[in-house]
Amino acid sequence: xxxxxxxxxxxxxxxxxxxxxxxxxxxxxxxxxxxxxxxxxxxxxxxxxxxxxxxxxxxxxxxxxxxxxxxxxxxxxxxxxxxxxxxxxxxxx
Numbered sequence: 632x633x634x635x636x637x638x639x640x641x642x643x644x645x646x647x648x649x650x651x652x653x654x655x656x657x658x659x660x661x662x663x664x665x666x667x668x669x670x671x672x673x674x675x676x677x678x679x680x681x682x683x684x685x686x687x688x689x690x691x692x693x694x695x696x697x698x699x700x701x702x703x704x705x706x707x708x709x710x711x712x713x714x715x716x717x718x719x720x721x722x723x724x
Contacts, residue, residue: 635678635681635682635685635721636722638685639681639718644692644711648707648708648711649711651708651711652708652711652712652714652715653715655708655709655712656712656715656716658712659712659713659716661674661716661717661720662674664709664712664713665680665713668684668687668709668710668713669683669684677717677718677720677721678721680713680717681714681717681718681721684710684713684714684717685714687710688707688710688711688714691703691706691707691710692707695707
């Protein structure tokens with residue numbers, strides 16, 4: 632089992648956060664959204680995208696749990712949308 636798969640398998644988030652991300656995944660457009668989120672000209676593979684998205688999501692989760700003033704629920708849902716979509720692509724590959 633690779634590192635990414637392990638991280639995805641142990642990831643636990645509040646149901647409401649996951650539901651919001653799941654609902655938003657219907658609007659996810661890989662090319663457009665990864666360019667914006669990761670600031671890359673050409674979207675990477677699903678594996679490469681997850682390698683960059685997972686640390687961002689982990690930092691957002693840390694901020695959420697600690698009640699940091701820098702926490703953005705909108706950004707967290709946005710990143711989780713990408714994580715869900717990229718994880719589907721990664722597992723399907």
